[in-house]
Amino acid sequence: MPFVFVTTHLLNHALGLVSLEAIEAGRRWFLYLWRNPIGSLALYGAFAAHLGLAYWALYKRRHWRLGGAEWLQIALGFTLPFLLVEHIIGTRGAHELAGTNDLYAAVLLVHWKFNPATGIIQTVALLTAWIHGVIGLYLWLRLKPWYPRWQPLLYAGALLVPTLSVLGYADAGRAVVLLADDPAWLEETNRAIGWPRGETVRILIAAMNGTFIALGASLALTLAANLVRPAIERRRGVVRVSYPDGRTVSLPPGGSVLDASRQGGIPHASVCGGRGRCSTCRVRIVRGADMLPAPSPEESRVLARIGAPAEVRHACQLRPAADLAVAPLLPPTATARDGFARPIYLQGQEKDIAILFVDFRDFTKLSEKKLPYDVVFVLNRYFAGMGEAVTRAGGHLDKFIGDGVMALFGIESDARRGSREALAAARGMADRLRELNESLAHDLDQPLRIGIGIHVGPAIVGAMGYGRVSGVTAIGDAVNLASRLEALTKDYRCQLVISAAVASRAGLALPGRPRHQIEIRGRGEPVEIVVVEDARMLEPTGG
Ligand code: FES
CATH class of the missing domain: 3.10.20.30 (Beta-grasp domain)
Structure with missing residues (x-):
């Protein structure tokens, strides 16, 4: 709203390039728009809200590491009210108090003949408002997909509007100064304006001074509150x-x-x-x-x-x-x-990644002996532990399948890092399981067990699914093999089975661990696997 006001004000000024009559006619439309109860309420309400939010943002600000555009916008925004006080009270205030007719001629006489310093201040004020608004618009619109196409036009508008406005204002000012040489015109114009006098002038000056003090004091208080806020907040911890x-x-x-x-x-x-x-x-x-x-x-x-x-x-x-x-x-x-820009892998990409499957052993037996409430409680604790191990290691939780979990590693990095993260996640899962068993020791006949399988290889990665049930997942032979390795933990009565490719990519030597060659249906070559009794025994591989 304030930006619309400034734009209409500048366009009104630009009519000075046509004639004094045109700029005055534009002012009448300008007043129809803004000097009626609804327009005034909306405008001054928007000004007050804008200023209040700016002070609030200043109070809440936790750092001053800003870009050039942000610094400029903040500096201009807080300078603006000080620059506008005199003009707003001198025109609208005088109109409301003394019935002054704040014609363009009145303002131009003051700015160009009686007190040129105020003319310079008001030009600076209007340009400040414009630049402040344009930066705000730019910070918002540049995120729109259509912005690059419209950018040249918007830039042209951002330069053209203030340029025409200043030229129109100067042209109209020059015309008024010439007319003021005619005493009859000056007398007639002064009568039409009805300048405020005596007590009214004193009230207006007091209102200006009071507003300056209120603005300055609230700005200083806000800055002081901003400085002491961190110390108060830190008492609540960090x-x-x-x-x-x-x-x-x-x-x-x-x-x-x-x-x-x-x-x-x-x-x-x-x-x-x-x-x-x-x-x-x-x-x-x-x-x-x-x-x-x-x-x-x-x-x-x-x-x-x-x-x-x-x-x-x-x-x-x-x-x-x-x-x-x-x-x-x-x-x-x-x-x-x-x-x-959606990451390239979201659109579908073949990529070497590490895939981990973990499954709850003997879940059916547990669910037969427990009440549904207890089953859900234990399952949720287990899912939370497994999920945390995955995210903590840097992996992507793909899905929960029954009592199993599928996770992907290296989607945004590479297979080496993915393999290391997957092994770290397996260690984390073993730790979480131990904690879970300790906390549920009194409620369980026997400790909970899991089986983990990890493989690394090429898979098609992308965002798949429909509606709300869609997300990043992977499909392909490597995924099926990882699932198969998880199933092999039952045969080998161990917690973890990884393919030799995972150990090799992660730079894990695994001396003394049993290795086996297994035949996988549909694969020409046997797959070498490493059997790990307890995933907690894995050595950390570093980042
Ligand atoms: S800075 Fe967080 S969404 Fe833009």
């Missing part, structure tokens, strides 16, 4: 956000992951400045996913637009209440276009 390079940033609860990146000086893409629109700040949750608040409907909508898997969130919208580890997914130099 949340630690860890990054892949090992850095950890502490921030007070309520701060976003993007705030943590800014605070820690960690380069992090954020094209829309943290407004949740561009998706360039997205991160993969490596650890702590179970403690996170669910995404808001707006965040979910943007995540769905890029087909993001469940472990991906927007750093600017994610306000963790507990420690977590994240990995930013886009480079710090990402552009608006990158934000909505």
Whole structure:
């Protein structure tokens, strides 16, 4: 709304290039639009809301690592009210108090003849408002898919409107100064204007001074509140956000992951400045996913637009209440276009990845002996443990199949890293299972057991499914083989079976572990496998 007001004001000025009559006729339309009860309420309400939100954003701001456009927009936005006070009170205020007819001639006489300094201030004010609005529009519209096509036209408009406005204003001013040499015209015009006098002038000046003081004091108070807020918030504890390079940033609860990146000086893409629109700040949750608040409907909508898997969130919208580890997914130099570019693998791509299957052993026996409530309770604890092991290792939870889980590793990196992550996930699963068995020791006849199979190889990866039941998954021979390896854990009475390819890609020597050649139907060559009795015995392989 304020930007529409500024645009109409500038266009009105531009009519000065035509004639004084044209600029005055434009003003009448301008007043029809804005100086009626509805227009005034909407305009001043929008001004007040805009200013209030700006002060609130200033109070909440946790960092000052901003781009040039953001700095300029903030600086102009907070300068603007100070520049406009005199003009608004001098025109609208005088009109309401003294019935002054604030004709263009009145304003132009003041600005061009009686007090040229105010003319310069008002020109600066109008251009400041325009640039502030244009930057705001740019930060918003550049994320639209159609923006690149319309950009030249929008740029032309952004330059043309203020240029014509200043020229029209100068032309009309020059005409008024010439006319003012005629005493009869000046007397007639002064009578038509009805300048405020005496007590009214004192009231108007007091209103201007009071507004200046109120604006300055509220700005100073807001900045002071912003400075002391972190110290107060830290009394409620801190949340630690860890990054892949090992850095950890502490921030007070309520701060976003993007705030943590800014605070820690960690380069992090954020094209829309943290407004949740561009998706360039997205991160993969490596650890702590179970403690996170669910995404808001707006965040979910943007995540769905890029087909993001469940472990991906927007750093600017994610306000963790507990420690977590994240990995930013886009480079710090990402552009608006990158934000909505669907990763190539989502469209379907053959890629070497590691695939892990884990299955609950003897689940049927357990479910026969337990009440349905207990079965669901145990299953959910088991799913939570397995899911956490996968996401913590950096994998993608593909699906839960009955009492089994399928996970993919290396989708966004490579097979080497994927193999290492899958092995780390297997170790994590064994640990979670031990914890689960300890906590349920009194309720179980015998400990819960799992079987894990891991293989690495080429698979077709992509976003598949329909409607809400769609997501990133993988299909192909390598997937079937991983599932087969998981089934072999029953035959070998062990917890983990991996293909030799996984050990080789991960750089895992596994000396002394039994190796076997197995025949797989449909495969010409036998597959070499390594049998691991307990996945906790696996040596860490590093990142
Ligand atoms: S910074 Fe744009 S969505 Fe987070």
